[in-house]
Amino acid sequence: MGQCLSPCCDKQAPHSPGGSLPDSGQANPSRTLYIAGIPVSDSKDTGCGEPNPPVSTPGSEWKMFTPYPKLPPIKKQGGSAEAKRLSLISREVSEAKILVMFEMYKDADEDCILADGIEKFCMDLEVKPEEFVVLVLAWKFxxxxxxxxxxxxxxxGCKAMKVDSVKGIQSKFPDLLAEVKDRQAFKDLYRWTYRFGLDNASGQRxxxxxxxxxxxxxxFSQNEPPVLQHWLEFLEKHTSIRGIPKDTWDMFLNFTEQVGEDLSSYDDTEAWPSLLDDFVEFENDRQNQNVMTD
Structure with a gap:
């Protein structure tokens, strides 16, 4: 609202007794008020030094205020990649959009995304199929x-991540990688990976x-335990080891957390899988041979 400014007018002339006009014999001249910057004529007085605004009548030019010009919209701060990422993941997801995205990569003959579709999906996500984040994405699915x-x-999977577009999935990559830094989340990912690698069609166990x-x-590509390379070399050298049972896979994670790089803290009285016992024996023999050679 506009602010009423002080009236630009002379002081009110006193009334003569009986309501007669002043000695000049002339009526009060019309006074001019400025209300919100609009000049308005006034012909009445309250007697208290404050003018009464005239009553609005049809056709009069009386205005209470002048509308302010429309303010320009406030510009949103940001525009950074992080702000865009948050905007992508904060809105409601659309199941219809997710299904449209699925159809983009679905096999022509099967109601699922197969190798070719996953390769195209990864290209659109700007990642390689063998990258760690793709494994984490499959885990989330x-x-x-x-x-x-x-x-x-x-x-x-898309609903759980609250995304319904390729860009939305890309925006979640930092969160996915941060999530599996948590020990319990990584343990879940690790154990799921074993099932993921099995050929279910052939009933592989x-x-x-x-x-x-x-x-x-x-x-382990993001956080490699010191003993991993020695373990893999042991498996590659012993070609008679044709398969890894699930309990060995699961216990290897505990093994990496409990033994040092030199296996000095390994306790053979614990119920480790026999393959891990064989590995420790092999490593101790190799280290002893190295010491003798030196």
Whole structure:
């Protein structure tokens, strides 16, 4: 609202007794008020030194205020990559958009995304299929089979991440990588990886050693334990080890957390899988041979 300014007028002339006009014999001249910058004529007085605004009548030019000019919209700060990322993940997700995205990569003959579709999906995500973040993404989708996303896995995974576009999925990569730095989350990812590597179509129960080696390299690619390379070399040298049982896979994570690089804290009285006992014996023999050679 505009602010009423002081009236630009002379002081009110006193009334003569009986209501007669002043000695000049002339009526009070019309006074001019400025209200919100609009000049308005006034012909009445309250007697208290304050003018009464005239009553508005049809056709009069009386105005209470002058509208202010429309203010320009306030510019939003930011525009940074982080602000865009947050805007992508904060809005409601659309199931219809997720399904449209699924159809972009779905196999022509199967109601799922297969190897070719996953390769194209990764290209659009600007990552390689063998990258760690793709493994984490498959874990978030709770995929049952490698190189395959079913319709329900893709839909529920996107809903869980609150994304419905390729850009939205990309925006979640930092969060996914941060999430699996948590010990319990990584343990869940690690154990899921074993099931992910199995060939369910053939009813496979034990992970082939070659596949296990590849998955160990991948799952530990962000935080490699000191003993990993020695372990993988042991498996590669002993070609008679054809497969890795699930209990060995699971216990190896505990093994990496409890033993040092030199295996000095290994306790053979604990119930470790026999393959880990063999590995420790092999490493001790090799280290002793190295000492004798020196």
């Amino acid at each position: 709770q995929a049952e089979t490698m190189c395959e996303f079913t319709r329900s896995e893709f839909l529920q 034990t992970l082939p050693t070659e596949m296990a080696i590849s998955l160990w390299k991948l799952v």
